[in-house]
Every structure is written in structure tokens, then in C-alpha cells.
Amino acid sequence: MAVYSLMDEEMKKTEYLAMQKIVKKHAAGWDPESVYANIAVEMKDRQYTDTQGGTVDPYAPRLENRASLEDIADEADPEGDAARPFIDLVNASVEKDADGLIVRMRLADLSQPLTFNQPGVRDNTMEYRWAAMFDMNGDGRDEYSAEWVWFKDPEGKKIGGGIVDNAQMSVWKMTGDGAEKADAHLRGEQKGNELILEVLPCDFVSSIGPKTRVHFKTFYSDGKTEEEDLMPD
Numbered sequence: 001m002a003v004y005s006l007m008d009e010e011m012k013k014t015e016y017l018a019m020q021k022i023v024k025k026h027a028a029g030w031d032p033e034s035v036y037a038n039i040a041v042e043m044k045d046r047q048y049t050d051t052q053g054g055t056v057d058p059y060a061p062r063l064e065n066r067a068s069l070e071d072i073a074d075e076a077d078p079e080g081d082a083a084r085p086f087i088d089l090v091n092a093s094v095e096k097d098a099d100g101l102i103v104r105m106r107l108a109d110l111s112q113p114l115t116f117n118q119p120g121v122r123d124n125t126m127e128y129r130w131a132a133m134f135d136m137n138g139d140g141r142d143e144y145s146a147e148w149v150w151f152k153d154p155e156g157k158k159i160g161g162g163i164v165d166n167a168q169m170s171v172w173k174m175t176g177d178g179a180e181k182a183d184a185h186l187r188g189e190q191k192g193n194e195l196i197l198e199v200l201p202c203d204f205v206s207s208i209g210p211k212t213r214v215h216f217k218t219f220y221s222d223g224k225t226e227e228e229d230l231m232p233d
């Protein structure tokens, strides 16, 4: 009994009340587009430990693994540094011209169909991702991403197929505590092992300048393990 009343008191603390409010808010008007925001908030509070035993802030600026649009085009990523060939980046590039932006990601092997909405993956959590991340002003923090992404659809059936037909193409704008979908028209295609994402002219594309730095991220989860590849590493 004493334990329960202790817990009861504990739950009345400001931080728990604030947390309950957030949970209630998300549960009341579930919006798949806010999934990113929720994840980002979760991630912000997580502590990471680096190889030296120190803690890592995932939101701290990072400059070392970003490259200019010119440099990234000449860069290659090792094959085999990701567990699965469909998320194993081999090279990638970003090209901007008057017609918009073209993002290319070459993977080790995209010849096999993928399974979406795998039973082991938790509802509304990320299952697949192939993303180009943009640090517009080169300060080490990303402001936009252009990507294919798939969150496990609670209503969706398990389906097999390709990335272009099944994952969602979108441009995300990072906000203070999450991300929101940016207004952008996209076209996507797969050519062999290459994924091509075309973003038509928009605010995001026009704000890409000489200081802009880019890096690439892929992600896969089967519910048991989470795997990724980064370029540059």
C-alpha cells in the first residue's frame, strides 16, 4: 500500500504531469506525419555513450561527417559496412540546377523485393529509410532531409515489393524539437541498384547554397535489430 501511495505522489510531480499531457495529446489526434516529431523528441532525451565511455548528444553539431555537394559526388562508401545490401550505400550524390535537385543513392544490391509492414516491427515505428540530410548553412546541424521512408502501418498488410512503390517520398524540415513535412514536389525512380529522387524547385531547393553540407543515412529494422549505413562515415 505504501508503495502505491508513493507512486501516486511521484506521478503528481510536474514532469510526469507534463509527460501525461504529451502522451494524451498524441494519442487523441494521431497523425502519422507527427511520427517524426515524436521520435525526435524521444531521441533528444536519450543519452548515447561513445567508445570512450563519454555521453554523446545526438543533436550536437557534427561537421566531420558532412561534405560539400561537389566533394560528396567524388566520395565512395565501403561496401559491406551495413548488414543488408539494400541499405548498404556504395556512393551517393546531390546535384542542383534550374530544374531542381537530384539526389542519387547507389546501394550494394536492390535486386530483391523487400517486405514492408513486417509483423515484428512495432506500429508506427520506422522500418525503412534512405535519406539525404542537408545542413544548409554548414554549422553541423541539419535543416532538411529528402528521403524515402516507411513507418510500419498499423492498418497495412505485409507486402513485398520495391522501394519506389512502397516507401514514402518526402522532404522534411527540421524544427526545434522535431520535423515537419515541407511543401515539395518529388519524383522518384529506381535504376538497377540506384535510387533517384528529384525535388522540383521550392524554398528548400533555392536555399541550398555554397555553404550547404550533405550526408546520407539509411535505416532498416525487422523489429529485432536495427541497422543503418552512413555516408560519409
Ligand SMILES: [Ca+2]
Binding pocket: 077, 078, 079, 080, 081, 082, 088, 089, 090, 229
Ligand atoms: Ca556502405
Ligand SMILES: [Ca+2]
Binding pocket: 135, 136, 137, 138, 139, 140, 141, 142, 143
Ligand atoms: Ca545547419
Ligand SMILES: [Ca+2]
Binding pocket: 077, 078, 081, 089, 229, 230, 231, 232, 233
Ligand atoms: Ca558507411
